[in-house]
Amino acid sequence: MSARQAGDRTIDQDRLFPATAMPDSTWWHALWPDPDGVVAALGIAPGMTVIDLGCGDGYFTAAIARRLGTGRVVGVDLDSAMLAQAKAACAGMENCAWLLGDAMELSRLIAEPADYALIANTFHGVPDKTALAREAGVTLKAGGHFAIVNWHPIPRETTTVLGEPRGPRTELRLSPEETRAVVEPAGFKLEALVELPPYHYGAVFARAQ
Ligand SMILES: C[S@@+](CC[C@H](N)C(=O)[O-])C[C@H]1O[C@@H](n2cnc3c(N)ncnc32)[C@H](O)[C@@H]1O
Numbered sequence: 001m002s003a004r005q006a007g008d009r010t011i012d013q014d015r016l017f018p019a020t021a022m023p024d025s026t027w028w029h030a031l032w033p034d035p036d037g038v039v040a041a042l043g044i045a046p047g048m049t050v051i052d053l054g055c056g057d058g059y060f061t062a063a064i065a066r067r068l069g070t071g072r073v074v075g076v077d078l079d080s081a082m083l084a085q086a087k088a089a090c091a092g093m094e095n096c097a098w099l100l101g102d103a104m105e106l107s108r109l110i111a112e113p114a115d116y117a118l119i120a121n122t123f124h125g126v127p128d129k130t131a132l133a134r135e136a137g138v139t140l141k142a143g144g145h146f147a148i149v150n151w152h153p154i155p156r157e158t159t160t161v162l163g164e165p166r167g168p169r170t171e172l173r174l175s176p177e178e179t180r181a182v183v184e185p186a187g188f189k190l191e192a193l194v195e196l197p198p199y200h201y202g203a204v205f206a207r208a209q
Contacts, residue, residue: 010080015102017125019168022056022082027161031199035063041194042147042202047071048115051139053103054078054122058086064118065093076109078102104131107138114139120149121200123179124172133186133205140207146188147204149196150174159199167199179203 022028032038039060044050046069055061055075064073075086076099083098090096101109103119103126117136126132136146153173157165167173174182180190180203188205196202 010100012078012102015104016078017054017103017122017127019172020054020122020125023121023166025057025059027164027166028059031161031166032059035060036066038149038196038202039063039067041196042118042149043145043192043204044068044116044118049112050074051076051106051110051114051117051136053106053117053119053136055086056082056121058082058089060118060120061086061096062089062093065090065096068095071095071115072097074099074110074114076101076103076106104128104135106132106135110139113141114144115141116145116147118147118149121151123148123150124168124174129179129182130186133183133188137187137207142207142209144207145191145204146183146207147202148179148183149200149202150176150179151199152201153178154199176201176203 044067048071050064050073052061052075055077061075072095074097077083080100083100099109151167151173153175156170159167176193183205187208191206192204194202
C-alpha cells in the first residue's frame with residue numbers, strides 16, 4: 001500500500017481507480033447544469049438512505065442531500081481532499097455523513113443497509129466491476145437500487161464541453177449492455193435506463209430479493 005499524506009490529505013494511490021480524477025468544476029458544472037434534475041431522474045426519493053460512491057467534490061452529493069429531506073446520504077471517497085470539498089458543498093445540511101475509504105471495501109465500511117447506492121462518472125475506471133457491484137449489493141436492503149452513471153461509448157473527440165473534448169478515453173467507456181453484463185452477475189436486474197443528455201446515461205439496477 002502506498003498511502004500518500006501531504007498536509008491533511010490522505011490518498012491510497014494503489015487503490016485509486018484509474019482515470020477517475022475529479023474534473024475541473026468549470027466544465028463539469030457546464031456539462032451538468034442541473035444536478036438536482038439528474039438525481040430525481042435516477043429515482044432517488046425523499047426519505048431514502050443513499051450511498052454516493054466516489055463522491056468527489058460533492059456536486060451530486062449535495063443535490064442528493066437536498067432531495068432526501070429526512071433521509072440520509074453517505075459520501076464515500078478514497079481521497080480526503082475530495083471529502084473535505086464535499087463536506088463544504090453540503091455545509092448546513094444535517095443529513096450527510098462521510099467515509100474515507102476504498103469503494104472495493106464498501107461492505108466493511110457501511111454499518112446500516114441502504115436503499116440506494118450511486119456511482120457516478122467513476123465505474124469506467126474500476127478494474128473489477130462485478131466485484132464492486134457485489135460490494136454495493138451487500139450494503140443494500142433487499143430490493144434496494146444500485147445506479148451507475150456512465151459516459152456513452154462515443155468517441156472522446158465528439159464529447160466536447162466548453163470547446164474541448166472531455167471525459168475518459170473512448171476505450172474505457174461502457175455501453176449500457178456492457179454495464180449490464182458486468183453488474184447482473186452480482187445479483188442485480190436492470191430496472192431502468194435513463195438518458196442524461198448530452199453524453200451520459202444512468203443504468204438503475206434492482207437488487208434481487
Ligand atoms: C471522476 S470523480 C467523480 C465524482 C462524482 N461522482 C461526480 O460525478 O461528480 C471520481 C471520484 O472517485 C474517487 N475514487 C477513485 N477511486 C476510488 C476508490 N477506490 N474508492 C473510493 N473512491 C474512489 C476519486 O477520488 C474521485 O473523487
